Amino acid sequence: MLLLVAGMLLGMVAGLIPGLHSNTLAAALSGMGISGEDAAVVIIAMFGAHIMFSFVPSIFLGIPDEAVALSVLPGQRMTKEGKGIDALRIMCASALIAVLVAVALLPISQFLYPIVYGGIKPYLAPIIIVISAILAWKSKNPLLFAAIFILSGILGGVTLNLRMEDPFLPLFGGMFAISAMLLWGKERLPEQREGKLELDFIRFALAGVLLGWMADLLPGISSPAQVASFATIIVPFATPAYLALVSSIGMSEAVFAFSTSSTLGKARIGALAQAMAQVDVQSHFVQLLGVFVVAVAVSAVVIYLARKWIGRIAELDFSILNRMLIAYIIILTFLIDGIPGLVVLAPSIAIGIACMKMDVERTSVMGAIIVPTILLLLT
Secondary structure, eight states: OOOOOOOOHHHHHHHSSOOOOHHHHHHGGGGOOOHHHHHHHHHHHHHHHHHHHTTHHHHOOOOOGGGGGHHHHHHHHHHTTTHHHHHHHHHHHHHHHHHHHHHHHHHHHHHHHHHHHHGGGGHHHHHHHHHHHHHTTSSHHHHHHHHHHHHHHHHHHHHHHHHOSSSSSHHHHHIIIIIIHHTTTTTOOOOOOOOOOOOHHHHHHHHHHHHHHHHHTTTTOOOOHHHEEETTTTSSSSHHHHHHHHHHHHHHHHHHHHHHHHHHHHOSHHHHHHTTTSTTTTTTHHHHHHHHHHHHHHHHHHEEEEETHHHGGGGGOOHHHHHHHHHHHHHHHHHHHHHHHHHHHHHHHHHHHHHHHHHGGGGGGGHHHHHHHHHHHOO
């Protein structure tokens, strides 16, 4: 029990502090003398809590975690309308729904993964190319979308080849966070009021479970943000429904990753890969899954109880806070990724600003991970 609580507390801290990832803390456990089953429990508890608490900085500060990067924009839009607490409630509720449904579907997924995995792999590259083309075609300006998509892809490919500690920090930190802060101006956020939630978001949370299952099934598409960008073909981007979709994809992908770890021996999630290095996931399947579900459920309760206090973040002076956050991201990038991180951060900011100035859909910058994936699959 003590290890479970410790893991959840570490995951909460990692989720609330942008740039501090649960994977980083998990890697530090070995240096603290924690290994084996104990380490696996702490890692999985940390992972579950981290997913939930990462919703807070994404919605209220506009700083994305890789898994929920695309939640930043609709989340911020609702915050600017005084509905940030509602955005947080939608993401937490959708994540809980996804956990319950995904756990119920685990026996089916364990049966299907080994069968489908080999059959679909040869066709993955053309599938991604076609979907990416449809994304561009459905955008407001296909040529500009394609240009940003390809440019982001080139930057993403270069970044991933630099083998930095956290390549997504300068990529998404520049494209989403700093670029938006630089164009923020002096506007203040309104008071965040809790409204009545329409239950329409539930069907999108359920759809996210299916997409999360696909994310684990298809090698190369391991990012929830990557899958969510494809979902904009059928789901309006700047809507509460999209928040439900993004959080559901991320959470269900995490649950289904237990299936791929136990049936295929492939951990689609960094935390699970680290847990696999400590114990045999298949023999500890029920225990680790139980730890994950408890961590998610407890985190959701804590966030719900603290939702009004969290909403007070909007009362801060963002003209000052944004400058502090920009400095924080730059310093953090340097500390984690060094000079190469700063070199990547600069063009990432430029691409993010270009996107907003030219009114191009921000999903176009997901080319940073989609294009390298396509190239990897074609080689």
